[in-house]
Amino acid sequence: MNREPGTKVYRYAVLTRVSHWFWVVAFAVLVSSGLQIFNAAxxxxxxxxxxxxxxxxxxxxxxxxxxxxxxxxxxxxxxxxxxxxxxxxxxxxxxxxxxxxTIPAYQDLADGRRWHLFFAWIAAACWLGWLVSSAIKGNLREIVLRPSDLPKLWPMQAYYFKLRKEPPPHGTYNPLQKAAYTTILFVVAPLVVLTGLALSPGVDAIAQPLTWFFGGRQFARLWHFTAMLLLLGFFAVHTFQVATQGIINQLRSMITGWYRLGDHDGVGP
Amino acid sequence: MNRRLFIATGISSALTACSPIGTALNDNAGFHHFLGAAQSLNHAVIGTRGLAREYSERDIDWNFRVNGLPTPTDATYEQYVADHFRSYRLVVDGAVERRGAYTLDALRAMPQVTEITRHDCVEGWSAIGKWSGVRLGDVIDAARPRADARYVVFHCMDRDDQGTPYYESLDLHEAHHPQTILSLRLNNADLDPDHGAPVRLRVPTQLGYKSAKWVKRIEVVGSYANLYSGHGGYWEDQGYEWYAGI
Known part of the structure; x- marks a missing residue:
């Protein structure tokens, strides 16, 4: 495969692009309707x-x-x-x-819940659907942090801090991206889903150890809120990176699938 | 124009557009109805299975939070309080073969269960109380529901400031859950007026608004569509989900 800078590669499959944008909408709705729900207590x-x-x-x-x-x-x-x-x-x-x-703008717990409990399904379906499909297709390994990436984490950060001229050699995703995506996909996303479920008295009756594991229902509410803040933090860094690392190329690739390789971009795991 | 400033402006306007767009869609009856589709999914997936966690004595909130509509102040209720609920009758009727009218003593004479369970309010807070009373399933079975019976409706004595009475409903499966009880006691004492005396429904597998206070009549029905605004409960008529397990 040609890895010369400037080459266009087909980087994102249809499912990746569709689930990415559905997730963007679902996340925006879940945060704003979640704050609406929070306002009640x-x-x-x-x-x-x-x-x-x-x-x-x-x-x-x-x-x-x-x-x-x-x-x-x-x-x-x-x-x-x-x-x-x-x-x-x-x-x-x-x-x-x-x-x-908040959604809606005025105080309305019933409608906030209506939005939240609908879009929770969309967000969970995007996350799980993408994860399962990527695991089956085998390209999940491009994004998952592995032990061999660990020594490259600091050099990559040093490059971002302009302490190093060249980033360490890497595949489709650099070591810091892998660390961030792995944390979000395998730690924060499950945390936000499970802590949300732990708030439901119906789920608590089916799976008592779940709510207990998070320290009880109010504690689960605290974890759910914290997971939301972590996702917002990821969102802030992610949008900053997209905006500063060739926004046109980045946005186009997440819409059409085609990405133009930069000077340091690799292909593969 | 500085490109980064342009991007930052774009992202912030996209973020601040969420609430107005969401509010406009929320006020659209068709979209609002569409969002409600998740309710049947939640009901099907979670439903009423398993048992709510039971706690120990040391977990009890001895000063149990009072919430909901105000305690009834009408003449009938005042009379009940004055005579220690001796004239109170819990009526069981509707699609049943044997209607009933229970005095408080008759309810006390039935097999009693005690559970220390958590009350989860839809607003987000939780409190733990020790509830004692009669299994709702026992009362329903004694009335022998007819073949067309599907729901159990609870008519209550409290009213909002418009005069609309509180009511709630469960399906027969939820009504027969072993922890669904008509509680007569809270935290080792007879229920006091503010906590729903003399009879309060307790449904620990669902959110607090299902646990109706001041129950005076249990009506077994085939459908709740013709009661009040037709959604099966006081809060349900104001947009809350009928299935309150989440």
């Missing part, structure tokens, strides 16, 4: 049942016009951003996350 406890003595995070409004956020016992004034925010109907009110970031 805007606190997270590291315990099975709700317990103010185990409270890790809380958003509140101690008085009209004031919003506060409490993290590990430290209280911050967050008026306008968290606690006292946009009510989604043109006014301000005592509300944890603002209307401009």
């Amino acid at each position: 805007p606190y997270l406890d590291a315990s099975d049942k709700s317990s103010p003595t185990h409270r890790v995070f809380a958003i509140g409004s101690p008085s009209d016009g004031v919003g506060t956020t409490e993290l590990f016992g430290h209280t911050f004034t967050t008026t306008g951003w968290l606690g006292w925010t946009d009510d989604g109907m043109g006014g301000k009110t005592a509300r944890a996350f603002p209307g401009w970031i």
Whole structure:
């Protein structure tokens, strides 16, 4: 195979591209409807049942016009951003996350759940469908971090920090990409799905060890929220990378499948 | 224009577009209905299987959180409280062969079960209580549901500020779950008015709004479509799922 820079290679199969964009939509909906749901009980406890003595995070409004956020016992004034925010109907009110970031914009737990419990299926289907299909086709090994990649992690980071002129030789994905994708696909995605399921009293009755494993229902809520933050962090780094590493080529390849190889791009695992 | 600034602007506008687009779709009746399709999937996949976790005495919330519609204040309920519910009757009727009207003492004379289970509110919080009472399945079986019976509807004494009464429903399978009980006691004492006295349904395998307080009548029906707004419960009529296992 020609690996010369400038060569176009067919990098992303139809399933990869379709599941990628479905996942983008599902993730956006799940975060905004999830924050809507969070607003109904805007606190997270590291315990099975709700317990103010185990409270890790809380958003509140101690008085009209004031919003506060409490993290590990430290209280911050967050008026306008968290606690006292946009009510989604043109006014301000005592509300944890603002209307401009929730679905629907106004406070409505029933509809937030409706969106969340629908798109949870889409996100889970994209993740599992892609994982199974890639494992069957064999190209999962291009993206999974393996022990031989470990010594290359720092050199790759050094390259990003401009401490090194050349990145270490690698295949389709560089060692840091492999580390990030492996963590997301095999740690964070299962965590977000399982902690979500652990919140359901019906699932808890079927699989009691699941909710117990996460420390109980309220603790599972805390893990679910944390997994969301990790996914948001990945999303931020991922979009930054896409935006700075040849955005046209990157976007086109995730739409048409064809990717133009850069100076250091390899092909294969 | 700086390309990075352009990209950053593009991404942030895409992010801030989520809520308005989602809100517009949410207000579209067809799309709203379409989203509800996941409910039957959740019901089919999760359903009512297995047993809710049971806890030990030390896990109990002795000051159990009071939530839901306000405690009834009408003359009938005041009278019940005044005479310690001696004039209260739990009516069982509808698609049954043997209608019933139970006094509190009659319910107390039936086999009692005690369970320490977690109450999971749809809002997100949880509390643990010790509930004692009668298996709902025993009461339903005693009434001998007819062949056309499918659901059990709970009519309650509480009303919202519009005067709409609270009600809930379960299917016969859920009604026969061993942990689904008509609780008479909470945390070693008879239920007090704020916690649903004299009879509160407890469904630990589903979210808290299924666990109706102040139950006065159990109606066995073939369909709940002609009751109130037709969705099988007070909160269901306001958009919450009938299947509350998730």
